[in-house]
Amino acid sequence: FKRLHHTGFKKLREFGPIVRERLVGNVTLLLLFDPQDIETMYAVEGRYPLRRSHTALQKYRLDRPHMYSSGGLLPTNGPEWWKLRSPAQKVLSRPQSVLSRLPIANRVTQDFVKLIAALRNAETGHIPDFLSLERRLFLELTMAATLDIRLGCISPSNAKTVNKEAEELIKATHDSNSTIIGTDNGLQLWRKFNTPIYNKLTHGQDTIYRTAFKYISAKEDELKTKSQTDDGPETVLEYFLLRSGLDKKDIVNVICDILLGGVDTGSFMLSYALYNLATNSEKQGILAQEVKDLLEQSGGEVTQKVLIGAKYLKAVMKETYRLRPVSIGVGRIISEETVIRGYRIPKD
Template identity: 45%
Template sequence: MLLIKPKFVEKCISRRFFSDGNVIKPFESIPGPKSLPILGTLHKYLPYFGPYHFDRLHKNGLKKLNKFGPIVREEIVPGVFLVWLFKPEDIETLFRVEGKYPQRRSHLALEKYRLDRPNVYNTGGLLPTNGPEWWRLRRVFQKGLSSPSAVQNFLAGTNDVMHLWLRRINDLKSTEKYDYLPELSRLFLELTCLATLDIRLDSFSYQELKSNSRSSKLMQAALNTNKCVLKTDNGLQIWKKIDTPLYRKLKRSQKYMEEVAIDLLSLKMSLFNDGSRNTPTLLQSYLSSPELDFKDIIGMVCDFLLAGIDTTTYSSCFLLYHIAKNSPVQCLLYEEAKKLLPTTNSPVTMEVLAEAHYAKAVLKESLRLRPISIGIGRVLEDDAEFSNYHVPKGTVVVSQNQVSCRLEQYFPTPHEFKPERWLKDHPLYMKPHPYLLLPFGHGPRACIARRMAEQNMLVLMLKLIRNYKIQWRGNILDSRSLLINKPDGPINLKFTKRE
């Protein structure tokens, strides 16, 4: 008979070797790329030499999954451990242990820039801030954006902007080899400013189309900032001590966005004070909140511009790419749009959106294939277990939803664009794991403007397809990782006016 000493049992339990009959393996045994002293795994991301690339996170993830399995441990920056998760069950666990104030390790250079300017900002803003201070901002800023009934207040303005944008598209439709990405950026800049500040920038006017205009420079500032975020988060972070070229680029971009935000806020406050606007707006609710001051709102406007322009623009680019490449999908979408919008000038209403079932399925399928980002990151507040591995408090854990959503084990024919897989009454429908498709995040820290973004993309899709037949004239489109997924080529579309 084998005798087990009590001290050995206590030792095993203290090291979490046993849990519900499963062996819990130590953190150090999680497989992953080999880390070097001082360098971590940065050498594996060197251009032309390493197997990985910072601007192709989805390809990196698939390589790591195939080589190491569904949970991967990596030390990109020395001393900062990351764990990549591919199984939806592990992703679910991640969100169940995220706590009251979910923590992120992101936009670190942006946080430094703002905290170094206490005369302008109180905090680093919604994107990098953690803890109770993050929740103070989030609790107030999500009011007016967190429900379908709240965002419907923006529908009338969205229809007006969309009408003007379609006129711009009509002027361009005969242009050969034209990249429509900047046009979509202008659209979502206009919609973001309308919702956040109740201001029209007239981004489609002749003056604003110039490269040195305010709207053009705002679009470039948002792009430059997003380009800097991933590299400053994951590099050696010398920028914390000295102004590196990358950090100076981020500072210049943020300084411009900050100046515009202050100018526009000052303009709106003067209009509110003279009583020229009677209908309460989102901005007025923020300005009247006792929990916020002017510096909080400056950060909010900059955050909304930073997060609202490029994310929705890029997602819409991929959406139109998939529709243009799939004629049967476009035909069904047009039939629905024609039924819901009797004329080409009919507005999109809440009643229309409620019945736009196929359009919603098209959007969902596009976000499955090309989500806003590779996945969602959290810093563990407590020890956790993933795939029978112990992961300690303080570890950065990142889900790999973009990779998992393209695996055969979760979605049949995963690389094909099939919106019907999301329609409950269709033979192709198969309910996936609820933690596979999370394009806007999940839980208290999910995208604050998710419903607004979805509404805007649905309006764009319905109005555009009701007015035009679209064809793809470019190459196969993939994504580049700028923290968010950006198309890796021009959005070369052909628009044909429908009779």
């Protein structure tokens, strides 16, 4: 499970672009490596995507109806999934939401630059354990964007340590994510009793839930005393509470999923982007010049105009996603029979 990208490449070389595997637990997995075959699969997935993923997370949440109304965005399928996804998508994908978060994102990233300067070795330029700094950055960004608070985990004045809440959250998201492949595959003994890997997931999710619930409740109290004439753009959390139509359990669920998905994935993608640039110095120079020119015009602030003008940066990120996607693949359970490369693929 720790080298799936290597084993996947080995299967592609040995067996070709379509591979069938039988897994423990009477599960049949079909691996598709060709983009055209993947397109064929998407064409028959139906109105709602069906996935077999985050199954232990689903059990954890459904076993706690006093905390959650469903398994959440990641394991849930069908109309129940769309009930959560639709209002979340409206606010998270709209340009206004991104623009409303730019000021706080600017402050967070400026603090991150100062943090790097504080930790960089003056002689070698080396920064120890950069991935842990990236996790601190993306936790701070995710909390600021979704829960309207600064945790203070990238404070330059306290560069080498983080506060207890941030430290527990970073560990909780990493521990939770590290259990997914192991619980989705194999004998799934965790369905019968609490195995060590399921306990690890439980402890991580308990921490994430407590944090989300605390700050959502605080925002509820704040909104009760906030004047309707208050100026300023509506935040993501304010939209969820005031206009999404979701109840509090569902809002907590969505925020927990965002926290679960925002820290490690963002950290890994930044690492991949920095690696690609470090190994392609000419492209790094082109990007650096674009950024320098844009920020000089904006006074050092990332604005809407800067984002529109950052065309080479967009190309760099798209190429990073293509070369080093953060996920090993996209899983689907097809809702109708289809044929791929002459093989009949039954539904479900």
